[in-house]
Amino acid sequence: MKVLIIGSGGREHAMAWQCAKFDSVEKVFVAPGNAGTALEKKLINIDIGVEAIDELVEFAKNKKIDLTIVGPEAPLVIGIVDYFQANGLTIFGPTKAASQLEGSKSFCKDFLSRNKIPTATYKIFDKSAPAIEYIKNQSLPIVIKTDGLAAGKGVIIANTQKQAIKAINDMLEENYFGVAGNKIVIEEFLVGEELSFIAMVDENNVLPMATSQDHKARDNNDKGPNTGGMGAYSPVTSVNNEILQNIMNTIIYPTVDKMKEQGMTYTGFLYAGLMINNKGKAKVLEYNCRLGDPETQPILLRLKSNLANLCLLAANNKLNDANIKWDDRAALGVVLAADGYPGDYKKDQQITLPDDTENTKIFHAGTKLVNNKILSNGGRVLCATALGKDVKSAKDNAYKLVNKIDWQGCYYRDDIGFKAIKPNTED
Ligand code: AMP
Ligand code: GLY
Numbered sequence: 001m002k003v004l005i006i007g008s009g010g011r012e013h014a015m016a017w018q019c020a021k022f023d024s025v026e027k028v029f030v031a032p033g034n035a036g037t038a039l040e041k042k043l044i045n046i047d048i049g050v051e052a053i054d055e056l057v058e059f060a061k062n063k064k065i066d067l068t069i070v071g072p073e074a075p076l077v078i079g080i081v082d083y084f085q086a087n088g089l090t091i092f093g094p095t096k097a098a099s100q101l102e103g104s105k106s107f108c109k110d111f112l113s114r115n116k117i118p119t120a121t122y123k124i125f126d127k128s129a130p131a132i133e134y135i136k137n138q139s140l141p142i143v144i145k146t147d148g149l150a151a152g153k154g155v156i157i158a159n160t161q162k163q164a165i166k167a168i169n170d171m172l173e174e175n176y177f178g179v180a181g182n183k184i185v186i187e188e189f190l191v192g193e194e195l196s197f198i199a200m201v202d203e204n205n206v207l208p209m210a211t212s213q214d215h216k217a218r219d220n221n222d223k224g225p226n227t228g229g230m231g232a233y234s235p236v237t238s239v240n241n242e243i244l245q246n247i248m249n250t251i252i253y254p255t256v257d258k259m260k261e262q263g264m265t266y267t268g269f270l271y272a273g274l275m276i277n278n279k280g281k282a283k284v285l286e287y288n289c290r291l292g293d294p295e296t297q298p299i300l301l302r303l304k305s306n307l308a309n310l311c312l313l314a315a316n317n318k319l320n321d322a323n324i325k326w327d328d329r330a331a332l333g334v335v336l337a338a339d340g341y342p343g344d345y346k347k348d349q350q351i352t353l354p355d356d357t358e359n360t361k362i363f364h365a366g367t368k369l370v371n372n373k374i375l376s377n378g379g380r381v382l383c384a385t386a387l388g389k390d391v392k393s394a395k396d397n398a399y400k401l402v403n404k405i406d407w408q409g410c411y412y413r414d415d416i417g418f419k420a421i422k423p424n425t426e427d
Helices: 010-020 035-039 053-062 073-077 080-086 096-103 105-114 128-136 161-172 241-261 296-302 307-315 391-403
Strands: 002-007 027-032 043-045 067-070 122-125 142-146 155-158 184-188 193-201 206-208 217-219 223-226 231-234 268-276 282-288 330-338 360-364 367-370 373-376 380-388
Touching (some): 010 027, 010 035, 010 307, 010 360, 010 380, 035 043, 035 367, 053 080, 067 080, 067 307, 073 080, 096 105, 096 282, 105 122, 105 184, 105 241, 105 282, 122 128, 128 184, 142 161, 155 161, 161 184, 193 307, 231 296, 231 391, 241 268, 241 282, 296 360, 296 380, 330 391, 380 391
Parallel strands (some): 002 067, 027 043
Antiparallel strands (some): 142 155, 142 184, 193 268, 231 330, 268 282, 360 380, 367 373
16 A cells, blocks of 8 residues: 655654555655655655645545555644545544644643543633733642644743743733734643553544653753653553553543544544543643654554554544554653754754664654755754663663764753663663
8 A cells, every 4th residue: 555644753754664664555655754754665755745735635646645644733733634535535633623632722621621531620811911810829830831733832831920920921912822822721730640642543443552651851850941752662561551441431432432422523643641640540631633752653663563554444444453563562762852952953964873773763853865964954853762671671772772873963861761760770
């Protein structure tokens, strides 16, 4: 089959690479891709942007693409799935209506609260004066979020009233986040362990994928500004079967059932960002309508089944026929970012990489290929990912891989996976 993957990040490199491993997949086109996808066997980059829906439909029709899988949220939120389906094309992802779970935080929070799905208490505002009044009676820290998409930067955790007021004003008065910040959600700060829980969903079935944990803060020990994610590992062994069953019963099934009941049937990857408290009870921090980045990189290094087949089954509402197989080992990915990210950073720096092995893989994100040289071309640039018998050994292998990368001017955390590794097992 011929597959089209939409996107250009580490997640999309991992998706395309995983599909291409299998003989049943003849070619994988990546729109627009990066240097990693340009260099990979069976992968072909095409120069079409992720939101150029008309051009993508034309391309999929001309090349007789059998299956399209969407990486990032932006095209989903503007309705790429509806458009492909209206053109008779097979695509796996949520419709525009269903993508609101990620596209609008106020939609998501109202949906969760209306349907009694556990989440932090909250209030929605579109004027700063009542928002400022409201926070005066709330405990700190408090969380302020833009309603719309803000590339992972629209969440402020305020430790003081002054910071909270500044965040409210930045969003509602200063237009700092554009229209995404015309409405805001103010919510209770939750404590506990974060978990990324992703399921594949079709009209009738839900298939959970392997668990993972992201590291959103830029610096070691979860300090520094929030980023798109500085590294991830899978599985999260502290989350036992009882907790997982509880997540399915109190969060995932009710979400899928209620979306259907309310006329917005959800299909696609459903990513629940969860906070699990010390009693093992989970609450929803956010929903994403796609796979996570960088969670996908370690997850797909562990996936033994063919991702393209799974997505094709799902697109035909036959996920109940899927037999998903995972490598029992752990996988861990370390993101190498350009120094300065998530603020200003340099581009066009040359990078030299070691060869991939059976147990290690370097996924590209912000890279481009110029005269056969790999140059940096974004904030998050690479994800060095490795397998190991447990998270500790996957971590050791991933950092050995990082040490073989020749790139002046990269920045990375050196504690990815720290919550999964007991201090006495550290070197
Ligand atoms: P979100 O984009 O909503 O997932 O928020 C980004 C990150 O901010 C999350 O991964 C959490 O680390 C943190 N966060 C968001 N909402 C809350 C909350 N209510 N309590 C504590 N941390 C939060
Ligand atoms: N890693 C977080 C996300 O993909 O939103």
